[in-house]
Amino acid sequence: MLSSRSGSLLSVCSAGEVRYGTVAVRGDIQLSVRYLPSDTALELTVHQCRNLAAADARRNKSDPYVKVYLLPDRSKSGKRKTKTKKHTLNPMFEEILKFPAALSELGGRTLWVTVWHSDMFGRNDFLGEVLLPLASITLDDSTAAASWHPLQERSDLHEEGSSGRGDVIVALKYAPPEEGDGSRRSRRSRGALHVMVKEAKHLVAVRSNGSADPFCKCYLLPDRKGSKQKTSVVRRTTSPRWTGTLLFSDVTLAELKERALELTVWDHSLTSSELLGGARFNNGSGQHQGKPAHWMDAEGAEASLWEQMLDRPGFWVEGSVPLRATLESGSAAIK
Template sequence: MGKDTIERESYVDSVSRGSQRSLAENSERNYIRYASASDTSTLTLGRKLQRSQLMKGSSTSLTSLYSEAGEHYGKFPITGDIQFGLSYNYKIGIFEIKVINCRDLAPIDTKKNKSDPYVKTYLLPDKTKNGKRKTKVKRGTINPMFEEAIRYTISQSELQTRTLNVSVWNRDAFGRNTFLGEVLMPLDTVSLDSYKPTWHPLCNKAPPAETSLSYKGDIILALRFEPAAIDGRDDTAEETPPSPDKQKKKKLGKRKSNSPTKKSAGWLHVNIKEAKNLMAVRMNGSSNPFVKCYLEPDRSKQGKRKTNVVKNNLNPSWQYQLSYGNVTLKSLKERCLELTVWDYDTIGSNDFLGGIRLGMGTGLSFGKEVDWMDSTADEIRAWETMLKTPGEWTEATLTLRPNMNTKGST
C-alpha cells in the first residue's frame, strides 16, 4: 500500500502518532499499577493486546482498551457546582480560565465524606495531550478552593469555534481517576470582556460529537487563469510537461481549430501562500505541515503537486507557486482544485490536517456525478471570481475542512 493510499484513508479521523504513543505509554503504566503482583497472566495479556493494537495502528482500539483502566465514568452520582471566570487578552492572544472553587462535590470516600478533586480543561474538539490543562489536586475535601489560572494561546477567530470543557475529577493513587462532573460551554456566544467568576452546575458526561464544522485552521492562497493569448507567464511557476497532443502538433504542423491545444487553452497558476492556526499533532505542540494538490479528476502521479515541508510550525509560510497547463475556462468549470494540508512524518503515514476543494460545487463533472465536486460557498466564490477575471490574481482565505467527505456529512 502506497503512502498516498494511507493518507487518503486517514482523511476523516486523523490522530497524531505522538498522542497515540503517549496514550499507549501512559496506559501501560496505569495498567501495570492496577494489576496485582499475583495476576501476571492478566498483565501479560494486557501487554500482548497493547502490542497487537500498536502493530495495527488503531488508536480507537487503544482508547477503548485502556479507558476503563484509567478513568471511571458513572460510578458516583454527579453533584455540586464549579465557579470559574473567563477573559481574553486581545494584545497577546491569551485565553484565560480562572478556576476559583467547587462546592458540594460527590464524596468518593463516603465514610469520611471527602474526595481528592482537581479540574481538567480542553478546548474541544481538541482533546490531545497538548490541549489538556489541569489544576493541582486538593486532598480530603468536597469543597476545594483552587484559585488557579489556566491559559491557552489561541487566536480570537479560532477560539470562537471551540467549546470549553471544564471537568472535575477525583485523583486516585492507583491512577483510576473518577469523574465528578463537567461543564460544556460553546465560546461563540460568550462575551469574554465581562465574564466574571460564575457558578455552574456540574453535569453528567455528554461530549459533543465532532462535526464537519470543527475548526482546523485557514489557508491563504491566490489563483489565476492565464489564457494562451496573454504573454508574461510566470517564469517561477512549476509547469507541467507539454501534453502528448502538443508534442504531436510540433511534428504534424497545423491542426484544425477544434484541436485540444487551441489558443483558448491556457494555464492555471496557484500561489499557496500560508496557513494559520493549524492543529498540533506532535508531542512538542507543533506540526511539520506541507500542502498536496490535485486538479480533479486527474489524481495521477504526474498531476500531483506538493509544497516544501515547514518544520515545527502551526502558521507556516510556503509562498509556493505551481501550475497546470492545457486548461480552458470551460474545462475548469468541470474540474476541481483540491488542496490538502498534511503533517510530514519520515517513518509512518502523514497526518491529515485539513483541506479545501475549489470548484463549482455542482456535484457533476462533464455530466457525471462525482463526490469531489462539493465545494462550499466560500470555495465556489473564490473559483468563480478567478474564472471571471482571467489574467488577474484572485486572493482568498479559506477555512480548512476537518475531513474530505462530501459537504454536510460528519
C-alpha cells in the same frame, strides 16, 4: 485509588454529535496539577465534580466524563479522557492524565478541561469547562494541592473534529493560451492554472510541543495520478507561510469549469504524515460532465474564489478559506 491514563482515548462524541446549550452549566470540578521531571510530563489529576447539571432532567441524573487537551494541541493524539460515571451529578474520578512535554514549553500553554454527559446514542451534552493557563500555576514534582474550579459556559475554542481546523490563504490565476501560431498544440498553448498557497493560520497542533511541520498537496480533480503538486515543508509552526507557484498546465478555461482543485494540509513525518485539514475549489454543482461527482462540493469561500478566478482570466484572485474537518468521498478524510 488513582488510575493513570497516559494514552489517547477515542470518545464517542468525536465520531458522533456534540450538543451545546441543551443543559444549563453549573457545578464545580476539583483538579490538581504537577510536573514530573522523571517522566518529562505534566500530570493532571481529575478528582471529582459536584452539583453538575442533570442532562436527564426527569431522573435528575447525568453520566459525566471529563475530556482534556493541553493547548494549543487540539489533535486526536493529544486528547485525554476519564472513564464515564453513571447516574450521578457528583462523580468521583480520581484519575491521572499525563501529557508528555518539556517544562520549558509549558509557560505558554493552557489546560482545557471540559465535562460531558455521555449519551448512549453519541449525542453528548456539554456540562461545562475550565481553562487553566499553566503560567499561573507553580509546577513542581511535589504533591499538588487539589483545587475547586467553577465550570464555565462554552468558550470560542474548537476541539479536533469540529470546524476549528484553521484557515488557508490561496491565490489563483488562470493563464490563457499564448497568442501565436494557432496550429501549435503545445501544452502552454492550452492555458494553465497557477496556484499560490501563501499561508495557513491556526492549524491543529499535532506534536507534543504544540506545533506541526505542515506542507500542502494539491490535485486537479478528477485526475489524481498525474496532477499531484506539493509545497515545501515548514518546520515547527501552526501558522506556516509558503513561497512559489504550483502549475497545472494543459488545461482550458472551459475544462476548469468542470474540474476541482483539492488542497490538503499535512503534518510531515518520515513514516506517516497526518492530515490537518482540506478544502476544495470548484463550482459546487455536484456534477462532472453531467454525472454526479461528490468532489464537486465547494461552497462559501471555496466556490466564490473559484468563480472569481474563472471570471478574470489572466488576473490573480486571492482569498482566505476555512479548512474542512473532512473531505468526504474524496481521496482524503480526517477521522
